[in-house]
Amino acid sequence: EAQVTQNPRYLITVTGKKLTVTCSQNMNHEYMSWYRQDPGLGLRQIYYSMNVEVTDKGDVPEGYKVSRKEKRNFPLILESPSPNQTSLYFCASSLVGYTEAFFGQGTRLTVV
């Protein structure tokens, strides 16, 4: 089954403790992206990747890192999480940057 898988689904962590949210797709898509969703602000793009080893900033990249070493995986790294990074995070992939997008189930992150 074609899918985008994010892990974990829920995470509570403390300020400053490094964490990684994983994202994996099985559709051989070139384009992958991370978003955060906050009440009143909607969805905002954090980073995107057009292919292996090619990444670029979205609207809100501060405090996040990404890497794309393999086509199927695009992890989101928070090296020193802060409470303002408490949010619902989505990963998505598409064949290329302007084709139908497939979203993961979301990761609800709470930083205390």
Add this chain to the structure above:
Amino acid sequence: KNEVEQSPQNLTAQEGEFITINCSYSVGISALHWLQQHPGGGIVSLFMLSSGKKKHGRLIATINIQEKHSSLHITASHPRDSAVYICAVVAGAGSYQLTFGKGTKLSVIP
């Protein structure tokens, strides 16, 4: 930076009504997505448009590139259509950055 405006923000309809949700953007784009998010949070792609019109079942999406405007129509609305509908634009000129509207919350009453 592209500004994406959706209207209305909230919409309540009776079952069977024809529904229109609008999306306007400020800067030229290469494509536009319509997304659906049900309570519980999962996001599903409904349409990706770069020109013209697309239809899938009771859903129709149109885009007018010159006027920088897109519409999502739902014919014969049903309570299961209750969700948040989100417009997202893909930047042009070699960038694939996405900018989202804030969404339209649709409630369809039986």
